Amino acid sequence: MKNKLITFIGGGNMAQAIVFGLLNKGYSAAKLIVCDRNEAKRNLFAQKGVEVNLTNVEAAEKAEVVVLAVKPQAMAETCGPLSAVDFSGKLVISIAAAVSVSRLSALLPTAKNIVRVMPNTPALVSEGMAGLFASTGLNGEYQDFAEDLLNAVGKTCWLQKEEDMHAVTAGSGSSPAYFFLFMEAMEKTLSSMGISPENARTLVQQSALGAAKMVENNPQLPLSTLRENVTSKGGTTAAALAVFNQYQLDKIVQQAMEACVARSQEMEKLF
Numbered sequence: 001m002k003n004k005l006i007t008f009i010g011g012g013n014m015a016q017a018i019v020f021g022l023l024n025k026g027y028s029a030a031k032l033i034v035c036d037r038n039e040a041k042r043n044l045f046a047q048k049g050v051e052v053n054l055t056n057v058e059a060a061e062k063a064e065v066v067v068l069a070v071k072p073q074a075m076a077e078t079c080g081p082l083s084a085v086d087f088s089g090k091l092v093i094s095i096a097a098a099v100s101v102s103r104l105s106a107l108l109p110t111a112k113n114i115v116r117v118m119p120n121t122p123a124l125v126s127e128g129m130a131g132l133f134a135s136t137g138l139n140g141e142y143q144d145f146a147e148d149l150l151n152a153v154g155k156t157c158w159l160q161k162e163e164d165m166h167a168v169t170a171g172s173g174s175s176p177a178y179f180f181l182f183m184e185a186m187e188k189t190l191s192s193m194g195i196s197p198e199n200a201r202t203l204v205q206q207s208a209l210g211a212a213k214m215v216e217n218n219p220q221l222p223l224s225t226l227r228e229n230v231t232s233k234g235g236t237t238a239a240a241l242a243v244f245n246q247y248q249l250d251k252i253v254q255q256a257m258e259a260c261v262a263r264s265q266e267m268e269k270l271f
């Protein structure tokens with residue numbers, strides 16, 4: 001991928017995951033600018049050789065690609081001063097949940113090339129998952145660049161319908177937290193069973209990693225087969241799964257993801 005000059009507006013958790021993921025993949029620090037109001041956050045990037053001392057407007061003017069990485073509720077306020085910049089020859093990427101392309105176009109009227117992305121924090125370890133949606137008329141070079149950029153830190157999928165971004169938020173952006181919650185619960189239980197904190201962490205971490213790798217390495221196998229291969233009739237796993245089924249884990253997951261989608265739809269109207 002050709003290293004275009006990219007400015008990140010907002011250097012929080014998600015921007016850090018993408019920027020540090022890109023640096024780990026050899027993206028030149030000299031081609032990255034990060035703007036954040038918070039000095040401690042700026043310092044995290046400065047330590048890696050990233051320019052952090054420009055104003056949002058200066059940094060946006062200088063770069064060819066501008067990534068909007070502030071919270072959805074801060075988007076309008078952040079775009080106010082930025083609307084003075086001519087974005088017509090630039091690519092604007094927004095990673096904000098629930099902020100539509102039409103809303104972004106209204107906030108930055110000169111922006112012609114807009115890509116909405118829903119990434120996730122595993123980008124930091126090059127295992128991100130991002131859904132992408134392009135504004136109509138997006139320049140082909142910029143479409144490829146957005147895809148290459150996110151592919152550098154994980155995997156991507158393009159969406160044909162913007163409304164699918166709500167479901168993708170439940171499936172990429174928010175989803176690492178579900179797995180962390182599950183792992184937290186396992187770790188806590190192992191500790192309550194007398195396993196040392198260090199061993200509890202290793203048991204959970206390695207089992208999760210191993211399970212994910214088995215899923216990745218066996219694309220032809222349904223997930224249910226992988227589960228069944230662990231489950232001896234009348235054995236220990238069956239006893240555990242019976243409890244998950246008793247409490248209808250599938251319904252809990254469905255309700256949680258539907259709540260995620262509903263909140264995203266609500267936020268789209270608010271911000």
Ligand SMILES: NC(=O)C1=CN([C@@H]2O[C@H](COP(=O)(O)OP(=O)(O)OC[C@H]3O[C@@H](n4cnc5c(N)ncnc54)[C@H](O)[C@@H]3O)[C@@H](O)[C@H]2O)C=CC1
Pocket residue numbers: 009010011012013014015035036037038041056069070071072074077078095096097118119120121173174
């Ligand atoms: N954290 C995650 O896992 C994911 C977050 N997102 C999206 O990414 C965006 C950022 O989320 P986080 O990184 O979690 O939030 P965060 O709160 O960690 O980072 C936002 C940063 O923006 C800075 N900021 C706010 N207004 C600014 C301004 N006008 N100029 C410069 N900097 C400004 C803040 O100081 C803060 O460091 C959100 O829109 C969120 O929906 C998307 C996918 C996953």
Ligand SMILES: O=C(O)[C@@H]1CCC=N1
Pocket residue numbers: 097169173174
């Ligand atoms: O929780 C949130 O709203 C953001 C978007 C997806 C992940 N974090």
